[in-house]
Amino acid sequence: MTPCRPDVTRIELRVAARASHAALLRAQLRLWLLANEVEDEVDVFEVLASATRAFLLALWRPGPLRTITVEIVARYDAGVVELSVHDHAGRGGNTVRFERMLTPPRANQPVVVS
Secondary structure (H helix, E strand, O other), X not given: OEEOOOOOOEEEEXXXXXXXXXXXXXXXXXXXXXXXXXXXXXXXXXXXXXXXXXXXXXXXXXXXXXXXXXXXEEEEEOOEEEEEEEEOOOOOOEEEEEEEEOOOOOOOOOOOOO
């Protein structure tokens, strides 16, 4: 897996088309979400689950042509994650895109004990 660009709000990955690389994809995306201060575990889980599903779909497309790499591009802007997963199977390949609005981060409020 090779990161293509060192920008915090955007990540581009090229991942070998092997099911065993799904865990590496999730780990890299989790680190990227943490770098963007995404704190809600439900949001993190749903983004990682969607990315994994799209990645695995790219590996098992019907037909004789298979892809050898899968490209993932994710962007975080104004509380929204946009993610696209592109394989190179067939003519022009296939792209799966999804977008998710994340839970706003909680302000660091002091805990008041009475």
